[in-house]
Amino acid sequence: MTKPYILGVSALYHDSAAAIIHGDTIIAAAQEERFTRIKHDRRFPVNAINYCLEEAMIDPDEIEAIVFYDDPVLTTDRILKTLANAGPAGQEQWMTGAAGLLAAKLQIPRLVEEELGMDVPVLFTEHHFSHAASAFFPSPFDEAAILTIDGVGEWATTTLGRGVGNRVSIDQEIHFPHSLGLLYSAITYFCGFKVNSGEYKLMGLAPYGQPVYADLIREHLIDLKDDGSFALNLEYFGYLDSKVMTTPKMDALFGGPKREGESRITKREMDIAASIQVVTEEAVLMLARHIRKTTGMKNLVLAGGVALNCVANGRLLREKIFDNIWVQPAAGDAGGALGAALMVAHHKYDVPRSAAPAPGADRMSGSYLGPALTNEEVEAFVDFGNYPAHRMSDADRAKRVAAEMAKGKIIGWCVGRMEYGPRSLGARSILGDARNPEAQSVMNLKIKYRESFRPFAPAVLRDKASEYFAIEEESPYMLLVAPVQEDIRVAQEITDAEDMLSIVNEPRSSIPAVTHVDYSARVQTVDGVAKPDYFDLITQFDEQTGCAVIVNTSFNVRGEPIVMTPQDAYRCFMRTNMDVLVVENFVLFKDEQPEFEDAGNWREEFELD
Amino acid sequence: MARNLFKHDPAIGYRFVPNLKGRVRHEGGGYLVRSNADGFRSDRPFVREASDTQKRVLFFGDSNTAGDGVSNGKRFVDVIEKHLDIAAYNYGLPSSGVDQQYLAWREAGHDVEHDLLVLCPMVDNIRRNLQSARLIHSSMSGDLVMLPKPYFELVDGTLTLRNSPVPKGHLPAPEEEAPEDTSPSGLRKVARKAMGMADKQFPGIRSWSQRARRLALPEAYNDPDSEGWLLMAAILRQWISEAKTPVILCPIPMFDHISGKFRAEPYRQRFAELAKETGVEFVDILDGLRKIDATGDAPLRFPTDEHPTVAGHVAIAAQMVPAIRKHLSLDTKPLSVASNS
CATH class of the missing domain: 3.90.870.20 (Carbamoyltransferase, C-terminal domain)
Incomplete structure (x- = not known):
């Protein structure tokens, strides 16, 4: 077949985005927030989709498929089981939040038809496959170990896999509720910043503090194993059965309640930030060492929100666990739109992976993939x-x-x-x-x-x-x-x-x-x-x-x-x-x-x- | 926020941003917009010198000609171009009056060598000719604003250009949108308001009432001496007098004319009289469109937006092709609506 146009979409959680590829050439990608002027806009990205078609200069009938970046059925499964385990305490959260979100996700084909005026085939991939594909396929490498770490996808929060040629696979997963991303987000919340957007502030705050709470975190919040796997102590986290990220036990652990937004940042927050940064880096390094050992590969690619932690990335580089590292610049959920499109192009349509534009160069065009002005x-x-x-x-x-x-x-x-x-x-x-x-x-x-x-x-x-x-x-x-x-x-x-x-x-x-x-x-x-x-x-x-x-x-x-x-x-x-x-x-x-x-x-x- | 499609033009009011590549979200699924270096919605550059190999036809009109709602390549001008293997230059300007269309001709079309000139005023443009500003949705902000436009006044029977150069910037939108037709009496205003309320309660009653009454709208066509028609006729007369080639006058009916909700006879009569007086060909596409609308599978207009669909454009093209073919002495077959819709 001729090279298909495939449109990838990530939406309805945070940072909605769309991306379009032709074969495996990335034509355009953009986040919806830039068009709507609503930060982290999570709505179905109608404007970003419009832009992608504009850049490709095609009408909807030329699109082979639209790919959603996660699987709403598996997400439903995770949420239902989580809330069943949470019992009555979780019912309100289910009724007010998750149900509406899922209802929307289950209607993706209808949203597509409404926007594009026609019935384009809608496919679904899995969240961490989208991240893995976004990390490997645009990278400069013919083969690489793949590490994706974020809050949560359907069930997976961390995956270890590999990419070879035009295929990616996932070898190991760590499942919700044990999540390095959610641990970092919970501490972000505790320090008075917004979840899913204030994490980079926590990272920027860390150098002002000392990691005096690192042992406390290792002892009470996360159990890091030698093979890189980990488990959280759920007594400290509220995201399973409430609208808040942490429980009163967290307050007790850090000697007082969470910081309120825009209030003065004290030495405690600086030290907590420094401490969680140290522990996060340790976890990432352990995962990296493990995946290096199990894959034997010399290249590593990363995606998922935690891959935006550039301090940890720098540490990973300096430790020289891998010869080469490449991080997807849109490592968060927005990047899932691109990954979803690439995943389907290579795995479903067997599009061969095209040569890199230059030896050692990646295929992201500098990540300059959004609208230009004339x-x-x-x-x-x-x-x-x-x-x-x-x-x-x-x-x-x-x-x-x-x-x-x-x-x-x-x-x-x-x-x-x-x-x-x-x-x-x-x-x-x-x-x-x-x-x-x-x-x-x-x-x-x-x-x-x-x-x-x-x-x-x-x-x-x-x-x-x-x-x-x-x-x-x-x-x-x-x-x-x-x-x-x-x-x-x-x-x-x-x-x-x-x-x-x-x-x-x-x-x-x-x-x-x-x-x-x-x-x-x-x-x-x-x-x-x-x-x-x-x-x-x-x-x-x-x-x-x-x-x-x-x-x-x-x-x-x-x-x-x-x-x-x-x-x-x-x-x-x-x-x-x-x-x-x-x-x-x-x-x-x-x-x-x-x-x-x-x-x-x-x-x-x-x-x- | 969408890409801004238009730039200010002191003579015409506005034209497309030159060399634009854009896409507009729309109830029909969205459409691609390309403009050329001259700031008109065309994939091809407008070349001044005539071509030895291809006949050249210039089309002028409003958003129906420019093709709001459908992508470049799918508009009736494009369909005609492809079918007749001619060079069709599309000077359509959305939301314009015939005054602006004529000024676009003067500014950008007059010096372009061509074989035929096709004027496609939308029947409803007669109201726009009387306005000094148009209520539009700003493509920059999405807000409703008034955009100044040039307009003509008849002074002692002579066309006099006003608002030229056209001032820059937006004017504040009026509190309520201007009424659709001119100067209704107080009683009619009350009746119209009552009908509006009734239509909310019983959707469709306004449409049923209009159909039953067979209103002849826009009203300015009912009287050959109305202000609106005198101005429209004067502009077209002037335009035709300046044309260097044969002219086809092909008014684009409103969909309410096609559906029979509005009586079309007044406007058809006015344009026929004017064509006869000026010696140009009047191409009346209404009957053909009604026939296709009644028998065709695909709707000719969008459910809410009153612009032609791709099928609508093909249908319009099919009605125009015979006259253009005849003028250009081309040996081509008629355009099949079914194969293009």
């Missing part, structure tokens, strides 16, 4: 609004914007296809000068309107990455944490401060804006192949300043989905203290813009994660 669209936008804008060539844009950054200006950068996955990788990013010691607090407090402790990530020219960071590998997806090189560090006094604010703004290196309190950095290496416009910008910055590192954070404010359209970008630009906005080849300066009229109190529009 200069004509941007021109239409700025013309309609009478917004002063300067159209520049690519070269002039790089030169001018680099010069503005060097002067300490903060840049909104909206160029090229939007990223698929949670990270901004230079297509929808806020950028600044990494040498600027005030950049972190300015960007956090005056632009992102979020907690001041949150670290920012560096984007560095690939060929110069090792001058700044102890990293030899590529890290194009910002999923590896590496130490800042010792020779550019600034010694700091070790404090045991109760108030983290006193240590946040201490310069710790010659690139203080991206050096975390423990001298670590979540590195993105940038080359001229996947993202030439971004590469040119950093190159220009390097030429002008002698520094090949810039600050990169997602183009949004707290709790807001990353911007997608010129309207989103302009609104965010005008609401915050950004100085320059770049949308494709149009450059807008804040001091030239007309007064911005904004309806409502937008700072209350988006909640903290």
Whole structure:
């Protein structure tokens, strides 16, 4: 048969998304939240599907199949059995939450028909197969061990498998309720952050603390076995039979009740964060060692929400358990849409796996798989609004914007296809000068309107990455944490401060804006192949300043989905203290813009994660 | 939020963002939109110089011609192009009046060499010609807004262009949407409101009532001296007088005309009179569409959206093909509706 178009969909839990492939070529992928402007939107991703068909320029009758990323029947089985075991205590949870969710999931074919106006075949895969497929098929490897770790799929929470050619298989599973992802989420909840979105905050908080609770966690919360398997002590977790993640026993374990959201973060939360990070890393390393032993393979691929823990990924890399590691950039549930499509392409339609675009390169196109804007669209936008804008060539844009950054200006950068996955990788990013010691607090407090402790990530020219960071590998997806090189560090006094604010703004290196309190950095290496416009910008910055590192954070404010359209970008630009906005080849300066009229109190529009 | 499809145009009001590649969600399952460098919804560039190998026909109209609801390649202009092996240039502009369609011709079509000009005003466009702004859903925000448009006034019998250049930006939408036809009397307003309430209570009663009364809508066609028709006729007269090629005048009926809910005779009479006066061919596609609607399997319109389906476009194309073929002296077979729907 000719190469089929297959549309993958993940939805109705969190971070709905759609992806479309042609054969095994990834044409497009995007999260629904970017279109609806509702963070982590879980609804059926009608807009993302629309975009996928737009990018492929096909009508629905050209789609061979639509694949849903998990199996609602197996999920039903898990929920029914869990609630039966929970007894009367779980009934309310069932009636208010799970039933409605399942009803929706069981109606996927109807939702598809309503949206596409025709009856396209709908197939289902399994949650962790979707993750496994998303990790292996786009990877650079012909064969690899596969590790998926997240909260929960149907029953599985962790799977160990392998990928060879155009097949993936799962050899071992750890089942709900024993879940590394749910353990991390429960602690996220306990520390006052939102489940399924605040986990990365916990990770960012960890370096401020000491792992003084690690033994307590090992002793009471999780039993880690030598073979990488684990079991949770369910007395401490509420997710089986209530709407909360933890029980009063957890309060007792950590010496008091959970932190309430937006209240002051104390040393206890910092230490808990540090402790759970240590234990999570141990669990991941044990799983990795086990799967290395059982598969004998030298490559490892990862997916699932826990694979977004870039600190653990960095540790995994440094331990050298595997020769090579590749992490799916959309490792969370959004990535399940892509995995589901690839799974069916290879397993059902026996699509052969195409050659990698270059030796050692992956098939994700830098994860720049979302919508792009054309200069004509941007021109239409700025013309309609009478917004002063300067159209520049690519070269002039790089030169001018680099010069503005060097002067300490903060840049909104909206160029090229939007990223698929949670990270901004230079297509929808806020950028600044990494040498600027005030950049972190300015960007956090005056632009992102979020907690001041949150670290920012560096984007560095690939060929110069090792001058700044102890990293030899590529890290194009910002999923590896590496130490800042010792020779550019600034010694700091070790404090045991109760108030983290006193240590946040201490310069710790010659690139203080991206050096975390423990001298670590979540590195993105940038080359001229996947993202030439971004590469040119950093190159220009390097030429002008002698520094090949810039600050990169997602183009949004707290709790807001990353911007997608010129309207989103302009609104965010005008609401915050950004100085320059770049949308494709149009450059807008804040001091030239007309007064911005904004309806409502937008700072209350988006909640903290 | 959908991709923004349109850009401001000081002469026409707006046109498609050039070189656009988009898709619009729709009750029919969604449709693909491509525009060319000139900002019209066409897969092909509009070339000024004539081709030695292919006849070229220019089509003007509103969203029915532009093809709201169906993908590029499936609209009646595309169907005609494929069937007759001609180069069909689609200048359709959604939500436009005939005033804007004429201005699009002046701005973008006049200098393009061609063999035939096909004017496809939608019958209901007569109301839009009287408006200085159109109530639309902003494709940027989704909000209901008023979009300024150019319009003509008849001053001492002469067409006078207003709102030109067209101001940028949106105007606030009125509290309530403007009534469908012009200036109803106070009593009729009350009756209309009562009918609206009754229709909510007994769905379909409004439609039944309209069918029973066989209203002739839009009303402006009922009187050859009405403000609306005088303006419509003046614009078309001007347009035809500037044309350098034969012209086909092919009004697109409303679906209520096809279903028989609205009486069509007034509009048919007006356009026939104008065609005779100006010496152009009036192609009346209503009877053909009624026949296909009555006998065909596929619906010609969407359930809610009053635009033609793919089958509707094929049906419209089938009615136009004979006249275009005759004008171009082409030796092709008639278009079979069944094989294309």
